[in-house]
Amino acid sequence: MNKNYDYVLVGAGFYCSIIAERIANDLGKKVLIVEKRNHIGGNCFSETNIETGIEFHKYGTHIFHTSNKKVWEYISNFTTFNSYYHQVLITYNSKVYQMPINLETINSFYNINLKPFEVDDFLEQEFKKESYTNPKNFEEQAINIIGRPLYDAFIKGYTIKQWGRDPKDLPASIIKRLPFRKNYSESYFFDTYQGIPTDGFTAIFDKLLASNNIDIQLNTDFFEIKEQLNSSATIIYSGSIDRLLDYRFGELDYRTLDFEFEVVNYEDFQGTSVMNYGNQKIPYTRIHEPKHLHPERTYNLDKTLIIKEYSKEANREEPYYPIGGEVNKSLYTKYLKEVKKVYPNLIIGGRLGDYKYYDMHHVIENALDTYNNLIKKGC
Ligand SMILES: Cc1cc2nc3c(=O)[nH]c(=O)nc-3n(C[C@H](O)[C@H](O)[C@H](O)COP(=O)(O)OP(=O)(O)OC[C@H]3O[C@@H](n4cnc5c(N)ncnc54)[C@H](O)[C@@H]3O)c2cc1C
Known part of the structure; x- marks a missing residue:
């Protein structure tokens, strides 16, 4: 491992990929991204099902939506969006x-x-x-x-x-506010901008991380290489905050998801991208049918990919949704205080680092703010 990186970013999701893009292209400095999975994109990763050619979101259907013009203008440098409207x-x-x-x-x-x-x-x-x-x-x-x-x-x-x-x-x-409408409005989001990236989510990350100033090491857990890094490097960490301190105060609670993939012999299985299931006796919460996310594409098939989603308690490997509540909140605060003492050169963020459910546009905004307010100013 080359030890001479000024910036080491942990995780190749939106948080670190955007900060890496800014450091590489705006500051012109070299960065290393370490990612424990075998792909970039974090939970927004999309790939193509070999049997059907249908692109799907490996970690659950993701719809981009925002009313934040700054976020929209930034992300539009790396993709166009289709006209998908979520229902x-x-x-x-x-x-x-x-x-x-x-x-x-x-x-x-x-x-x-x-x-x-x-x-x-x-x-x-x-x-x-x-x-x-x-x-x-x-x-x-x-x-x-x-x-x-x-x-x-x-x-x-x-x-x-x-x-x-x-x-x-x-x-x-x-x-406090259960979404509930007294009219026939069926749009799930009311944001100014929404859609699915025309070439899929992973293509955004390919472009974000295209600079020669960015090196990416996949299949690499930060904790296995941490001792080999330049001790003065700034670490930007988007993994779990409790893992960072080896769970010394106990584990934060998360839910995670299991996905069951199946190709079925119908041109169209359910007529929509996401169908929730309300009955408790049906074990899955939702069925995703990703072909509906790209109405502009022609798949020409008498088959479709469906993905059943099951929710369960998270293990340390796959935390998804922070459960929150007072106990978790105060545990998180305790970790954050300790992290500042133990790792003075470390910036922590993203959905796992902040122990917060974020939509993509929140993470993009946070990453741009972190870059502009901390990194660019040399804090
Ligand atoms: C099921 C589901 C559906 C969602 N749908 C939407 C949606 O429709 N619209 C929307 O706007 N948002 C949606 N989101 C939220 C979206 O996924 C997040 O906002 C976004 O992924 C957060 O980016 P991030 O960089 O913070 O985290 P992540 O994308 O999770 O990236 C963190 C990365 O860090 C890596 N990592 C962690 N620890 C280590 C380590 N020790 N060493 C190396 N690498 C490490 C992980 O492998 C991961 O790739 C959804 C989330 C889920 C779970």
């Missing part, structure tokens, strides 16, 4: 409904024909049957917003599968 559907008791819950969901579920201005009065009748003055948990809070029947159908089973916990054991604060 989510949910199957409950073998019938398909729109999500988040909107007027179509309510009318179809109750087999009625409400107008938007009649929704409040209708739900008022539901609240008379069950509502809570001081909601103590997620379930009571959700029932206060949409009533028991809609909660049981569309929120309860899905939440239990997704978080592995009874909503009665989750804090009410998680859903």
Whole structure:
């Protein structure tokens, strides 16, 4: 290993790839990226299924969306986006409904024909049957917003599968604002810009990391090479914060996902990119059908790729979603304090480093801010 890098970046997801791009192209300095997986792109990695030629997102469907002009202008240097517009559907008791819950969901579920201005009065009748003055948990809070029947159908089973916990054991604060619409709007996001990269996500990373100033070492765990690095190098770390200190205060809680890939003999299996499943007895939370992410592409096949998603507790190898809550929050703060003492030359960030769920546009913004405010100024 060449020891003479001024900057060593851990992880080839958006956080480190963008900082690497800026250091290499704006500062003109050499950087090393170490990535423990066998590919760049982090959780946004996309690849092609050999049997069908369909491009898919290995770690779950990713839709780019932002209203941040700075982020949009930056990322548009590396890709164009197609016109994909995200909509989510949910199957409950073998019938398909729109999500988040909107007027179509309510009318179809109750087999009625409400107008938007009649929704409040209708739900008022539901609240008379069950509502809570001081909601103590997620379930009571959700029932206060949409009533028991809609909660049981569309929120309860899905939440239990997704978080592995009874909503009665989750804090009410998680859903202060349950997405819920009294009109027929079916767009999942309301951002100014959205779409899927025309050539896929991995092509963005190929361009971000194309500079000769960037060396990438795949299949390499940072902790296995850390002692060989130049001791004055600035480390930019986007792995788990608890791993950085060898879990000395205990482990932060995460959920992770398992994906089951299958090629089925239909031109179109479910007519949409993501179908949620509300019934608790169906073990998967969602089925992804990635061909729908690229309506501009012609696949010409009587086969399609489907991916079933299962949620489970994370092991140390594959943490995905931070679970949060007060205990995890204070554990994270304890780690952060200690990291600053133990690693004075280290910048930590990204979804694992900050122990926070971030959408891609948040991570891109954070990475650009880190570069502009810390690295470029030599802090
Ligand atoms: C299922 C799912 C769906 C999502 N859908 C969307 C969506 O639709 N829209 C959206 O905007 N966002 C979505 N996101 C969020 C998006 O994935 C993240 O915002 C983004 O990936 C975060 O980038 P990052 O660089 O922080 O982390 P990551 O992409 O996770 O990159 C971190 C990298 O660090 C590597 N690493 C960790 N530890 C080490 C180590 N010790 N040594 C070497 N390498 C290491 C990891 O292997 C990983 O490649 C989704 C996330 C998930 C889990």
